[in-house]
Amino acid sequence: MIVPVYGSILGLLFVGLSWRTLTLRRKHKVGVGDGDNKELLKAIRAHANCAEYVPLSLMLLYVLEEQYSYPAVLIHGLSAALCLGRFVHAYGVSQVAERFKFRVFGTAMTLSTLSITSCFILLGSSWF
Helix, strand or coil, X not given: CCHHHHHHHHHHHHHHHHHHHHXXXXXXXXXXXXXXXXXXXXXXXXXXXXXXXXXXXXXXXXXXXHHCCCCHHHHHHHHHHHHHHHHHHHHHHHCCCCCHHHHHHHHHHHHHHHHHHHHHHHHHCCCC
C-alpha cells in the first residue's frame, strides 16, 4: 500500500499546522477567531486549507490505488505531488508577508493531483 505512507506524512503536516495555530492562539490570547492578528489569521488559513483539500485528495488516491490496476509509479507520483504541493502551499500561506509564488505552486500541484486522479478513476470506471 502506497497512499497510507503519504497520508501519514500529510497527517504530520496537519499536526504541525495545528500546533502552530494553537501556539499562536496562546501567545496572542485568542480563543476563537483571529483577534485581528495577521500572523494568527495566516496560521488558521494554512491549517484550514490543509483540512479542506487533503482528505478528498487522499480518498481519491486510495481508491485509485486499491480499485484500479494503474502502475505504482503513477500512484507514487500523484501522492508525492500532493505532498509537495501541500507543504509548499502551507509555507507560502503561513508567511505574514505572503510568498505568493509558493501558494500558487502549491495550489497548482494540489488541484492537478485532484484533477488527474479524478480523471483516471472516471476513465477506469465501468460507466464509460
